[in-house]
Amino acid sequence: EDQVTQSPEALRLQEGESSSLNCSYTVSGLRGLFWYRQDPGKGPEFLFTLYSAGEEKEKERLKATLTKKESFLHITAPKPEDSATYLCAVHGGSQGNLIFGKGTKLSVKP
Amino acid sequence: DVKVTQSSRYLVKRTGEKVFLECVQDMDHENMFWYRQDPGLGLRLIYFSYDVKMKEKGDIPEGYSVSREKKERFSLILESASTNQTSMYLCASSGHVDEKLFFGSGTQLSVL
Numbered sequence: 001e002d003q004v005t006q007s008p009e010a011l012r013l014q015e016g017e018s019s020s021l022n023c024s025y026t027v028s029g030l031r032g033l034f035w036y037r038q039d040p041g042k043g044p045e046f047l048f049t050l051y052s053a054g055e056e057k058e059k060e061r062l063k064a065t066l067t068k069k070e071s072f073l074h075i076t077a078p079k080p081e082d083s084a085t086y087l088c089a090v091h092g093g094s095q096g097n098l099i100f101g102k103g104t105k106l107s108v109k110p
Numbered sequence: 111d112v113k114v115t116q117s118s119r120y121l122v123k124r125t126g127e128k129v130f131l132e133c134v135q136d137m138d139h140e141n142m143f144w145y146r147q148d149p150g151l152g153l154r155l156i157y158f159s160y161d162v163k164m165k166e167k168g169d170i171p172e173g174y175s176v177s178r179e180k181k182e183r184f185s186l187i188l189e190s191a192s193t194n195q196t197s198m199y200l201c202a203s204s205g206h207v208d209e210k211l212f213f214g215s216g217t218q219l220s221v222l
Contacts, residue, residue, distance in 0.1 A: 041216070042215055043213030043214050087153070091208050097143075097168065102152035
């Protein structure tokens with residue numbers, strides 16, 4: 001069964017404390033892995049797309065990486081404004097549509 | 111920038127009412143989607159459309175229908191609202207099937 005699992009469910013960091021969020025997936029024929037950021041009461045906002053193992057993308061304090069089984073979203077020296085829920089989604093497998101993980105809620109305390 | 115606009119930010123309806131959720135995108139996107147988002151369950155696809163007058167069932171279509179009469183507009187219809195349809199509803203669009211989604215701000219629907 002096609003599946004996307006994100007861990008941890010919630011993560012609390014101090015400002016400046018770097019960490020990583022994990023997205024593991026089991027789909028055949030990956031056509032793309034997406035990371036989104038969602039602020040409370042708003043719709044998800046696109047961050048990155050990764051297509052093949054070994055690929056990396058960066059934006060400010062965020063860096064996304066991809067292997068054949070998982071993706072990591074690395075957050076370097078986070079700030080309170082990085083607090084949000086981060087969603088991972090995968091295109092591929094037997095379903096034609098995106099499969100979303102349940103998200104990781106990140107809180108960064110000053 | 112792409113803009114996806116959902117007509118209502120908050121809605122409160124009674125059980126049994128017919129409910130319309132409207133979504134408009136301004137980037138001439140072919141594909142439009144309706145999701146619902148619930149705590150602990152994540153985003154689940156209700157219906158999607160690849161073209162005008164086309165519709166496809168997603169993972170949880172029961173109790174919902176959709177309409178796409180114009181390319182820029184995709185409507186979600188709850189024929190007879192029930193309390194278990196209380197949720198955050200998110201509309202999204204994309205230019206191609208495998209491309210990133212652009213989401214609206216969501217409609218928080220409460221069915222009493």
